[in-house]
Amino acid sequence: MKALVLAGGSGTRLRPITHTSAKQLVPVANKPVLFFGLEAIAECGIQDVGIIVGETAAEIMAAVGDGSAHGLRVTYIQQEQPLGLAHAVLIARDFLGDDDFVMYLGDNFIVGGIGGQVADFTASRPAAQILLTHVPNPCDFGVAELDEAGRVIALEEKPAKPKSDFALVGVYLFSAAVHEAVRAVQPSWRGELEITDAIQWLIDQGQDVRSTVIDGYWKDTGNVTDMLEVNRSVLETVEPVVLGEVDTDSELVGRVSVGEGARISGSRIVGPVMIGDGTEVTGSYVGPSTSIGDDCVIRDSEIEFSIVLPHSSILGVRRIEASLIGRRVEVTPCLRVPATHRLVLGDHSKVQISS
Template sequence: MKALILSGGQGTRLRPLTYSIAKQLVPVANKPILHFVIEDIINAGITDIGVIIAPETGEEIKKSITNAGFPAKFTFILQEKPLGLAHAVKVAKDYLEDDDFIMYLGDNLINSGIKEFVEEYKENRYDATILLKEVQDPTRFGVAVVDENFKVQRLIEKPKEPPSNLALVGIYIFSPKIFSAIDRIKPSWRGELEITDAIQELINQGGMVKAHKITGWWLDTGKKDDLLEANRVVLDDLIQRDIRGKIDEQTKINGRVVIEGGAEIENSIIRGPAVIGKNTKVKNSFIGSYTSIGNNCLVENSAIEFSVILDHSEIIGVERLDESLIGRKTRVIKDGSVNKAVKLMIGDDAEVRL
């Protein structure tokens, strides 16, 4: 079995941040989202991995994966234009050949992992397997109708009147039969080849499509608030206390906090779960729960909570920075004296004075 990770797209919902970084490389808990996806796939025993890339961000994706040193073989496949998930599968046909494969959207995370679903698929040889999650607002998602045995009967993309609350998670397992189904569908009103249409065509032709309902968390990190929530959940679920940096006697560390090597903390309070990256300096500051601060940052005379700060950024004199996403090489400096919370989403290479 092979894997196909979709790491194309323009990340418009995360702009301005994604003008200069691929959305799949935005970190949660100081690790790119894409790296969590790759680790999940390798943990399921799949080491032959294709990665769909876009012209705008492809080289950055390649560099990130190559430098990480994953124990897997990677093939990078260019999708010239974002013409749909089914189109991405079609573009990858020469790579996938006649193998079964798992398709995983590169900005999705699930806490249960895919290993058990892959093993169950191999045992039963379905034509496809999809993962579903109960959601409060099914109109925002592709929705599935299943029978009592969780055999998929019908798929509807973003229905106005949802027949169920079971949304499609961005993880699928396919047999090679999906290619003939894709060949029989036409572009949607968006001009894209939709994977939901392809799966429905597979069902129409008598294919066996099995669904699994996941009960743990599922995170689609396509928007700022979703990404901050992903950071919160991952920190809450995965972080254990690990102090490798330098801490002075005045500093207090409470709870599950990771302070990476080369970091220096002076006269500050760090309240977990939180992560402080390599070579980052924190002085006279409060770092609250659910905060990830990247590598080579400076935080001075500031309070930060429920935020993600990317590498090489500086936060100076900000009384309270809350629910914020700050890009790389960005400086946020407060010169005034008014005490007010600040909520920001700032792209790379910026400077903000408050």
């Protein structure tokens, strides 16, 4: 079995962060979202991975390399325009050959991995197997309609009037039968070749299409709210460790990870929190569900339930929460003092805030 990982797309819902960074490389718990997917694939024993890349190809390739750091062999496949998931399968034909494969959207996050689903598919080898989960807003997703026996009878992409609350999770398992399907479908109203239409074609041809409803945690990390929620979830698993320096005037409470070369002085850190390598936290409060990247400076400030990317500084600001702060950002006070600041800042930003 092979894997096809989608790491193209422009990430419009995460702008301005994605003006200067690939959405799949935005970190949760100081690790790019894409790496969680690659690790889940490797855990299934899959080694050959094709990564679909677009305009951020150079950044993705620099981060992943040849895949050996994850125990993988990576082949990069350029998609000139984001023309849909089925189009990604179409252009990956030479890489995939006639092998079964798992298609994994690079900005999706699934707790517990996909080992069980891959094992089920390998044992029964249907034409396709999809993963489903209940969602409160099915009109934002591909939606599956099931019959009374739980078989998939229809799929629709982002329907105005959903027929169920079963959303397709961004992981699909296919046999070689899908290649005929992606050649048969036409562009949707969005101008894309939809994978839901290809799977529907398989159903209409009488092919065996199966589904699994997952009970575990799943998020499409395409927006700030979901990024912060995934960050919170991952940090809940962090083991407390101190590899840097923490002075006697500081207090670490709960699950706190302090990276190598980090310095904590006169501060209170309430976990789960991850502090990156070389980061300085002085006279500050860092609250739960916060990850701070490498080589940052947090001084005389308060922050919680937030993500701060590397090389950024927050100086004399009270108080920041529910924020995603890009690389090389400077956050400093100005004259007025609002009760709370909520920020989504792109890389290299400079912001003045009342404090």
